Amino acid sequence: MRELRRLPMPDGPAVREVLPALRAALAGTGPALLPGAAGSDPAVLGQLGSAEDTTAVVVETSGSTGLAKQVMLSAEALRASANATHARLGGQGHWLLAMPAHHIAGIQVLIRALLANTEPGVLALAGGFRAQAFADAAERVLREPGRHYTALVPTQLVRLLDEGGAGLAALSRFDAVLLGGAATPSSLRARAEQHGVPVVTTYGMSETAGGCVYDQHPLAGVRIEVDSTTPDGSGAITIAGPMLAHGYRGEPEQTAQAFASGRFHTGDLGRLLPDGRLEVLGRADDMIVTGGVNVPPVLVERALAGVPGVREVCVLGVPNREWGAAVGAAVVPTGSEPDLEELRGAVREQVGKAAVPKQFVFVPELPLRGPGKPDREILRNLFTPSA
Numbered sequence: 001m002r003e004l005r006r007l008p009m010p011d012g013p014a015v016r017e018v019l020p021a022l023r024a025a026l027a028g029t030g031p032a033l034l035p036g037a038a039g040s041d042p043a044v045l046g047q048l049g050s051a052e053d054t055t056a057v058v059v060e061t062s063g064s065t066g067l068a069k070q071v072m073l074s075a076e077a078l079r080a081s082a083n084a085t086h087a088r089l090g091g092q093g094h095w096l097l098a099m100p101a102h103h104i105a106g107i108q109v110l111i112r113a114l115l116a117n118t119e120p121g122v123l124a125l126a127g128g129f130r131a132q133a134f135a136d137a138a139e140r141v142l143r144e145p146g147r148h149y150t151a152l153v154p155t156q157l158v159r160l161l162d163e164g165g166a167g168l169a170a171l172s173r174f175d176a177v178l179l180g181g182a183a184t185p186s187s188l189r190a191r192a193e194q195h196g197v198p199v200v201t202t203y204g205m206s207e208t209a210g211g212c213v214y215d216q217h218p219l220a221g222v223r224i225e226v227d228s229t230t231p232d233g234s235g236a237i238t239i240a241g242p243m244l245a246h247g248y249r250g251e252p253e254q255t256a257q258a259f260a261s262g263r264f265h266t267g268d269l270g271r272l273l274p275d276g277r278l279e280v281l282g283r284a285d286d287m288i289v290t291g292g293v294n295v296p297p298v299l300v301e302r303a304l305a306g307v308p309g310v311r312e313v314c315v316l317g318v319p320n321r322e323w324g325a326a327v328g329a330a331v332v333p334t335g336s337e338p339d340l341e342e343l344r345g346a347v348r349e350q351v352g353k354a355a356v357p358k359q360f361v362f363v364p365e366l367p368l369r370g371p372g373k374p375d376r377e378i379l380r381n382l383f384t385p386s387a
Contacts, residue, residue: 001047003031004058008040009101012124015110018101023114025056026075034058034070035102038126048072048249058249059104059206061370070249071104071206080242081209082112084219089176089200092116093147096138096174098123098156103371105151105180108210118144129156131167138170148174153181153372154188155365157199158311161191162334172196180204180211181372183282183298185305185313203280207264209243216277219243225263226272234271234281238263269296286376288317290325293354297327300357303350304329309338312366314374318359318383328383329357330366330374337362359383 007022009015024030032048032055048055056075061068085108086092097109097120113120121141123134134156142148150171152160157179160167171177172195179189180202192199202211212222221241228235240263247255258265269281282298289295297315304313312332317325331338340360347356361382367375 002053004045004048005031006036006043007033008042009035011038011126013122015101015122037102061206071245072247072249073209073245077209077243078111082115088214093149094118094141094144096121096141096150098150104206104210105371131160131163135166135170142173149176150174151178154184176200178202187306207245213278224278237266237268237270288325288327290323295355299351300347300355303346307338307343307346309334314366316376326358328359330361330363330379
């Protein structure tokens with residue numbers, strides 16, 4: 001039986017000190033690891049069962065879709081994900097870690113660096129994400145020969161674009177900038193590309209060892225299916241491939257349900273486009289049913305994000321006595337508040353009358369949880385129920 005040990009992940013360059021333990025876990029010569037935030041207790045968490053012996057890393061989910069789970073990933077799954085990423089991006093290279101190392105996106109940056117036999121650059125985040133600090137950390141990576149990569153969440157990209165200067169200049173020198181953790185509005189991507197930032201949008205989760213669909217196309221070995229139940233071809237997304245986790249620690253019933261028939265049932269909705277691309281419509285749990293009409297929040301967010309003066313937006317359902325739920329939009333403006341009629345008009349034209357938000361709140365920034373997802377529970381409390 002294999003020992004499971006919690007591994008605190010220090011902030012900043014000190015995180016490189018955990019690389020030997022991570023390498024040993026992947027090689028099977030050391031205990032399995034459960035990465036934790038800096039300062040967590042480096043305790044032995046027990047022994048893995050015989051059915052779990054292939055586990056190399058256990059990742060705690062952010063709990064954004066319910067109670068947090070402990071996802072068990074084998075070395076083979078982690079390597080498959082990292083190798084498929086390098087194959088899609090054009091080969092191994094030098095990586096900059098710019099997000100917390102105990103989430104799957106951060107862990108994978110470290111694993112990709114290990115497989116490439118390169119030392120990762122690391123951005124300290126304890127004081128918040130700062131453009132100049134990003135530029136300084138990036139410079140140490142960019143001076144190395146070869147290809148250069150980093151991974152960000154949309155909020156980090158927005159801040160670099162807004163501030164410009166050295167941070168944005170450094171970002172544009174990378175060969176690829178993976179962008180995940182939350183939906184990326186097309187307007188944000190277009191803005192980044194105008195500044196020469198080579199954005200690659202990603203879709204995935206801890207259960208798939210990180211991103212497994214890049215720019216809407218599955219990575220090598222990944223098989224996507226959509227159980228379509230609607231005229232527009234949308235339905236539940238399931239994923240198969242060599243990078244799948246083999247279950248949740250201590251949760252056999254949830255494991256059997258989520259990984260039935262060798263596929264991971266994501267809980268997300270999407271549709272396969274005629275050219276094979278996957279369009280993700282968001283969590284099934286987040287679907288807003290208002291007056292009997294299903295409204296995918298991501299479509300409303302896309303419409304609002306394209307309105308001038310909108311920096312970021314999160315759309316969610318607000319309890320409403322008349323409609324069951326009303327569409328609410330939390331908007332981060334770039335300066336003065338955008339015109340409400342222009343916001344409503346964009347949604348009405350692009351998504352439909354039923355999707356027009358009945359409430360808007362303007363906030364200086366979106367509260368985040370986990371690796372960069374908007375905290376919908378905090379935002380929901382900003383709206384007035386039954387308005």
